[in-house]
Amino acid sequence: MKAAVLKSFGSPLAIENVPEPVLGTGEVIVDVVATRVLSYMNEVFDGTRNYALDLPIIPGPGGIGRVRAIGPDATKLVVGNWVFCDPTVRSRDDAVAPDIALQGLTAAGPGGMRLQQHFRHGSFAEQMRVPTENVKRIGTITSEEATQWCALGTLLVPYGGFLAANLQAGETVLVSGATGNFGSAAVSVALAMGAACVVAPGRNEAILADLVRRFGSRVKPIRLTGVEDDDRDSMKRAASGPIDCVFDIMPPSVSTNVVRAAVMTVRPYGRVVLMGGVGMAGGAGLDLPYPWIMRNCISIHGVWMYPPDAASRLIALVRAGLLRLDEYQATTFDLDHANAAVEHAAAHGGPFKLTVIRP
Incomplete structure (x- = not known):
């Protein structure tokens, strides 16, 4: 599959073919349709923000896509479901104080880095592997609407x-x-x-x-x-x-x-x-x-990020018409122009603006 890979800080993303993700128990493979580019991604990639990243890595926190494959522990998801991929990955062996990594972006502490070593690759790719609990159904949308649904990550x-x-x-x-x-x-x-x-x-x-x-x-x-x-x-x-x-x-x-x-x-x-x-x-x-x-x-x-059920609750606010995604104006790029997307996001950040890559 095609992906944008960060190989070293200060270097541009390399657009290349990489192996497709392999499904494991407790995981879902998603075909990425749209993913936002943070306005400060350039500062992450050049090392200014000193984010904890184990390189090389496919960056990209979260995204909108369709379920490609599911593991045996998924009972509600169906292949083809439109979903939001929540980038906040938590360790499963401590419900009180879980370690956290932001898939495709950064990690907190040694435990978070261990999470990142497995769920390291993000959404700047045609496919991504996501923990089952991080895949949130959003209901039926069109491919075009997926772009504005990327605003969920900001909201x-x-x-x-x-x-x-x-x-x-x-x-x-x-x-x-x-x-x-x-x-x-x-x-x-x-x-x-x-x-x-x-x-x-x-x-x-x-x-x-x-x-x-x-x-x-x-x-x-x-x-x-x-x-x-x-x-x-x-x-x-x-x-x-x-x-x-x-x-x-x-x-x-x-x-x-x-x-x-x-x-x-x-x-x-x-x-x-x-x-x-x-x-x-x-x-x-x-x-x-x-x-x-x-x-x-x-x-x-x-507060760092949000609780595990927040994405589903926020999706419900959108579906109820209480929170409008059409406030956001989006500029889109294909995966081949991921570096241009990063530059655009840095130059055109601000309220209700989205820069989106559509792999």
């Missing part, structure tokens, strides 16, 4: 954060990083889950205005000034009431002052979700006042 990240925070319908949410790719997805997911109000701070006024245009008056845009106390007061005033949940998805380049200003808008007994990259590129970590956390009974959730 799942904030959905996992809101599930961890137990977001309830009618609550007020603040999304720190609302003008970014994952942040704008968080705005749409929070509204789909029934948030009464989403405070959306940012510096890009055009994107803030676009969020209001897309989702209406439940979005409360706030232009950040960089002055921590002033920004915190502005965010609080914009909310229709106390802020129940703060969701942070800021990238590594952002100052901790900006993150802290948002986090400390949350009400007493409120919840904070940290899913961003602050501190991952070095520099100071996030400093929060111990007395403020303790005396206000603040719950802080560090």
Whole structure:
């Protein structure tokens, strides 16, 4: 089969023929129809992000495809089913604290690297092998619709954060990083889950205005000034009431002052979700006042990805019409032009934009 292979950091993907994946027990083989290209994949491939990858590897986190072959432990899947391939692979021998690898992208710790050594190859290929539990049926779609269904991979990240925070319908949410790719997805997911109000701070006024245009008056845009106390007061005033949940998805380049200003808008007994990259590129970590956390009974959730059932639940939100995939505008490439797709994704990231490879 044809695949795009990363052989060394800093080198372009090699488009070549590789052996087809071999089915094992507890696994499914999927014919990949469409797979998204992350906006920062170029930084993964050149080593800037220092992701844990055992090279050579076929990259690509998740994708949309059709079931080609199933193992003996699959009782619901049928060959030909349209499915989402969830890239969050978990070890099966510790339900309390499983090791995790993101198939085709990275791994966490020695246990995650052991997972990657088996489920190493991702979706930049004509076929991929996936753990049975990571194959989620999405119902009948057309081949053309598979492109927009790739947005699931983006939307799942904030959905996992809101599930961890137990977001309830009618609550007020603040999304720190609302003008970014994952942040704008968080705005749409929070509204789909029934948030009464989403405070959306940012510096890009055009994107803030676009969020209001897309989702209406439940979005409360706030232009950040960089002055921590002033920004915190502005965010609080914009909310229709106390802020129940703060969701942070800021990238590594952002100052901790900006993150802290948002986090400390949350009400007493409120919840904070940290899913961003602050501190991952070095520099100071996030400093929060111990007395403020303790005396206000603040719950802080560090969340990496999402629980195993999140993809199926998010698919149900899409099927119910509560979450719209047609918000996303996609540019597609074939597998032969995978390197061009990576360049395009880096140059054209941002809210509601997809770069997709269709093998």
